[in-house]
Amino acid sequence: MATSFLVYGPSIVNIGIGASESIGNYIRSFDGSRVLLVSDPGIQKAGLTGEVERILQDENIKKHCFTDIEPEPSIATVDKCLNFALKSGVDSIVAIGGGSTIDVAKSVSICFKGGNSIRTFLGFDRVKEPGIPTIVIPTTSGSGSEASMSAVLTDERDNTKTAVWSRYVVPNVAIIDPVMTRTMPATVTADTGSDALSHAVESYVSLRSNTITDTYALSAIKIIGSNFKLAYAEGDNLFVRQKMAEASYLAGMAFSNCGLGAGHALAYPFTTCYGYSHGRANAIILPAVIRYNSNANEEKYKNIAEALGEQVAGLSLPEAALKAPCAVENILNSVGIATKISAYNIPEDDLYGMAEVAVANGQRLLVTNPREVSIDDAWGIYMESYR
Numbered sequence: 561m562a563t564s565f566l567v568y569g570p571s572i573v574n575i576g577i578g579a580s581e582s583i584g585n586y587i588r589s590f591d592g593s594r595v596l597l598v599s600d601p602g603i604q605k606a607g608l609t610g611e612v613e614r615i616l617q618d619e620n621i622k623k624h625c626f627t628d629i630e631p632e633p634s635i636a637t638v639d640k641c642l643n644f645a646l647k648s649g650v651d652s653i654v655a656i657g658g659g660s661t662i663d664v665a666k667s668v669s670i671c672f673k674g675g676n677s678i679r680t681f682l683g684f685d686r687v688k689e690p691g692i693p694t695i696v697i698p699t700t701s702g703s704g705s706e707a708s709m710s711a712v713l714t715d716e717r718d719n720t721k722t723a724v725w726s727r728y729v730v731p732n733v734a735i736i737d738p739v740m741t742r743t744m745p746a747t748v749t750a751d752t753g754s755d756a757l758s759h760a761v762e763s764y765v766s767l768r769s770n771t772i773t774d775t776y777a778l779s780a781i782k783i784i785g786s787n788f789k790l791a792y793a794e795g796d797n798l799f800v801r802q803k804m805a806e807a808s809y810l811a812g813m814a815f816s817n818c819g820l821g822a823g824h825a826l827a828y829p830f831t832t833c834y835g836y837s838h839g840r841a842n843a844i845i846l847p848a849v850i851r852y853n854s855n856a857n858e859e860k861y862k863n864i865a866e867a868l869g870e871q872v873a874g875l876s877l878p879e880a881a882l883k884a885p886c887a888v889e890n891i892l893n894s895v896g897i898a899t900k901i902s903a904y905n906i907p908e909d910d911l912y913g914m915a916e917v918a919v920a921n922g923q924r925l926l927v928t929n930p931r932e933v934s935i936d937d938a939w940g941i942y943m944e945s946y947r
């Protein structure tokens with residue numbers, strides 16, 4: 561019997577060099593005239609916030625800037641940004657930045673009408689109405705936040721990751737302009753691209769994957785396989801920058817509509833306990849997670865290996881599936897990322913405690929993983945990555 565599924569994404573996606581120049585048209589289409597412009601200090605310093613400010617000024621659209629966004633943003637930061645937005649009397653939101661900035665903007669959008677803290681909406685489907693119109697312009701290619709119905713935040717009360725999931729969190733417009741990703745440093749390109757690869761791989765094997773999300777995910781894997789190394793080496797190459805931005809969007813559409821898995825769940829302690837970036841954390845653990853999962857869906861892991869350029873003809877299905885972690889390791893190593901925990905400043909004795917944290921905090925992710933993951937299993941995955 562066929563099963564039904566829903567697919568949500570932004571109403572409008574404008575992809576291409578110079579796409580951000582059209583931002584005024586979208587604001588006007590929402591009858592917007594007073595915009596909350598959300599970005600972060602790094603993006604401001606790189607001149608990208610100024611670029612958008614210039615476009616808004618040319619269009620006679622008023623702006624109120626909030627740039628106080630930290631990496632892995634906290635609930636307190638969302639509340640602060642919301643208060644600023646309410647005091648400024650804005651009617652729409654423009655976010656320019658990476659996943660952290662876009663997640664804050666999406667959160668403020670759904671809180672704005674009622675003026676309630678984002679804490680009110682944490683969890684699944686607790687948002688009951690659309691927020692104010694939100695336009696997002698990603699400056700990294702990885703988070704997928706430009707496509708997704710989630711906003712991931714840090715709960716400063718217990719230093720855990722939490723999230724809001726709702727179709728109303730999806731931005732109205734995603735403007736994906738490779739020009740806005742050109743100043744991204746190579747290490748950020750590597751880390752955020754790894755996040756996109758993790759989204760694509762994990763959603764492709766998710767227990768809730770479907771025909772549509774499979775198409776998004778496998779396309780993203782192929783694009784990343786062909787362009788990641790070049791984007792890392794040639795930051796000014798707008799063609800490969802656009803390809804990676806497209807892959808980020810596709811992977812975002814995939815995971816947003818079918819979930820992630822053990823990779824993201826087991827990655828979180830690297831960020832919350834040791835401060836590694838979200839993308840790097842995923843990269844460290846992804847190959848070991850694939851090895852653990854590979855016998856749960858060998859056909860799909862074979863497809864992943866093929867999409868990343870591995871020769872699988874003549875191999876048995878288990879052999880072909882086990883090419884996937886090698887392919888992922890190779891591509892991550894090619895962008896300067898070590899994929900063994902032992903290469904990082906994390907003591908082996910900490911791994912069991914990390915496994916406890918990952919399983920306790922990662923249940924919303926583990927429900928769609930193709931294999932069950934107990935605390936001992938998680939510890940085994942960490943140990944496999946450590947050796």
Ligand SMILES: [Fe+2]
Nearest residue numbers: 703755759838
């Ligand atoms: Fe992610």
